[in-house]
Amino acid sequence: xxxxxxxxxxxxxxxxxxxxxxxxxxxxxxxxxxxxxxxxxxxxxxxxxxxxxxxxxxxxxxxxxxxxxxxxxxxxxxxxxxxxxxxxxxxxxxxxxxxxxxxxxxxxxxxxxxxxxxxxxxxxxxxxxxxxxxxxxxxxxxxxxxxxxxxxxxxxxxxxxxxxxxxxxxxxxxxxxxxxxxxxxxxxxxxxxxxxxxxxxxxxxxxxxxxxxxxxxxxxxxxxxxxxxxxxxxxxxxxxxxxxxxxxxxxxxxxxxxxxxxxxxxxxxxxxxxxxxxxxxxxxxxxxxxxxxxxxxxxxxxxxxxxxxxxxxx
Numbered sequence: 013x014x015x016x017x018x019x020x021x022x023x024x025x026x027x028x029x030x031x032x033x034x035x036x037x038x039x040x041x042x043x044x045x046x047x048x049x050x051x052x053x054x055x056x057x058x059x060x061x062x063x064x065x066x067x068x069x070x071x072x073x074x075x076x077x078x079x080x081x082x083x084x085x086x087x088x089x090x091x092x093x094x095x096x097x098x099x100x101x102x103x104x105x106x107x108x109x110x111x112x113x114x115x116x117x118x119x120x121x122x123x124x125x126x127x128x129x130x131x132x133x134x135x136x137x138x139x140x141x142x143x144x145x146x147x148x149x150x151x152x153x154x155x156x157x158x159x160x161x162x163x164x165x166x167x168x169x170x171x172x173x174x175x176x177x178x179x180x181x182x183x184x185x186x187x188x189x190x191x192x193x194x195x196x197x198x199x200x201x202x203x204x205x206x207x208x209x210x211x212x213x214x215x216x217x218x219x220x221x222x223x224x225x226x227x228x229x230x231x232x233x234x235x236x237x238x239x240x241x242x243x244x245x246x247x248x249x250x251x252x253x254x255x256x257x258x259x260x261x262x263x264x265x266x267x268x269x270x271x272x273x274x275x276x277x278x279x280x281x282x283x284x285x286x287x288x289x290x291x292x293x294x295x296x297x298x299x300x301x302x303x304x305x306x307x308x309x310x311x312x313x314x315x316x317x318x319x320x321x322x323x324x325x326x
Contacts, residue, residue, distance in 0.1 A: 100318050102311060106298035110315045111213035112323070113291040115221055120214050127199045129210035130295040133269030134170045134248070135282045136209045139219060140178045141167055141237055142228035143187045149232040167240040167267065170248040179206040195222040207271060211282075216293035220286040224265070241265035241286065251283035251312035252292050255320055263287075268312075270305050277301075281308025285316070292316060 100110060100123070109130070111122030120126075141163050148155050155163075162174035179187065188202035188209055197219070199212035211219070222228040229237045242265045253264040265286040272279050278297050285292045294312035 099322055100315050102314055104298075104307075104311060105302070106296050106307065106311065108294065108296040108311050108315075109213040110294045110319075111217045111292070112319055113214075113217040113221055115224065115287075115289050115291060120217055122213055122217075126214045127212045129199055129201070129212045130282060130297055131203065131207065131271075131273070131280045132209045132211050132282055133207050133271040133280050134172075134175070135211070135216070135267050135269030135284050136206055137166050137170065137175050137269075138223060138237070138241060138267035138284060139191050139228065140175055140182065140187065140206060141240070142223055142233075143182055143190055144178050145233035145237065146228065146230035147182075149230050164240055167237070168243050168245055168248075170244075170268075175206050191219065191228075194227055195219045207269070211293075211295070213293040213295050216282070216284050216295070217291040220265075220284050220291035220293070224286045224291070238265045238286065241267055244268070250306075250309040252285035252294060252316040254309075254313045255316035268309075270308065272300050272305065279305050279308060281305055281312075283309075283312040292319070 099121070102108065107130075109123050109125045109128055111120055111126045113120045144163070145155070162171070162177070165171040166174040166178075185202035188200075191197065192200060195215070195218045197211075197215040200215045201210050203209050219228070223234070223237060223241075226234040228234075242262055244266050248268050249266070251266065251268050253261045253266050256264060266284060268281075268283045270279070270281045277300050279300060279302075280297050282295045283293065292315075294315045296308040296311050298307070
């Protein structure tokens with residue numbers, strides 16, 4: 013590990029505009045001054061194209077390990093010679109929060125407000141599917157083909173009907189209590205319906221990791237659920253994984269949520285993504301009078317693009 017860090021620092025020393033580097037286990041972070049723009053639904057409109065983002069400022073960020081790595085993993089000082097605030101810069105008046113987890117070490121980096129919550133909208137459907145499938149397997153039950161088709165459309169196409177059905181069957185807020193316990197969440201809580209569940213960015217990273225590790229859906233259904241999340245299509249296919257080349261996007265499991273809430277007069281647009289060695293979350297909200305919901309999609313894509321350029325995610 014020390015030899016690898018030495019080689020990486022040597023490479024950085026010759027690069028123009030590179031201030032410093034910091035490591036988070038398997039995530040390598042380099043301070044660069046190249047920001048990209050960006051700017052907070054129960055509606056599922058089609059994303060609209062947006063202009064190329066331009067550099068700006070963003071909330072201050074921080075890097076904090078939430079748990080030690082596995083035995084034998086050497087951790088460098090997370091703030092050794094850099095500042096996580098330089099990782100992401102977005103130009104927006106919207107509220108937004110982001111977090112990135114290194115699944116090998118359990119380390120999370122994120123925006124200063126990574127613990128603040130946002131209403132999930134359809135992003136919570138990934139948990140509803142996981143909770144239902146795990147409990148069915150634990151009870152020795154095989155879901156019907158009809159139920160499996162409902163889960164498929166809920167994940168791939170973000171159908172709302174199956175989510176409401178599962179929310180009721182799973183005990184409403186009781187399923188969120190299980191999510192908090194199983195995924196070891198610290199900031200999140202149930203709402204009065206599935207779409208009003210409140211999650212923070214760092215907790216969303218933990219949920220994504222729990223799905224990928226098998227803790228959420230259990231050994232029988234994990235590969236199935238991850239496969240369905242990789243197959244998200246149509247209107248719901250936006251945000252984080254759009255920062256990758258088109259031929260790599262299908263390897264990234266996602267679940268997004270977007271809704272214009274008339275009660276609060278706000279857009280809620282949120283993104284969860286699961287890779288082999290990382291998870292990422294971007295949460296956004298802003299007043300409905302401001303840009304269309306696709307603005308949140310562009311915030312998520314911008315954050316992911318910047319993190320890809322400054323970390324060794326894949």
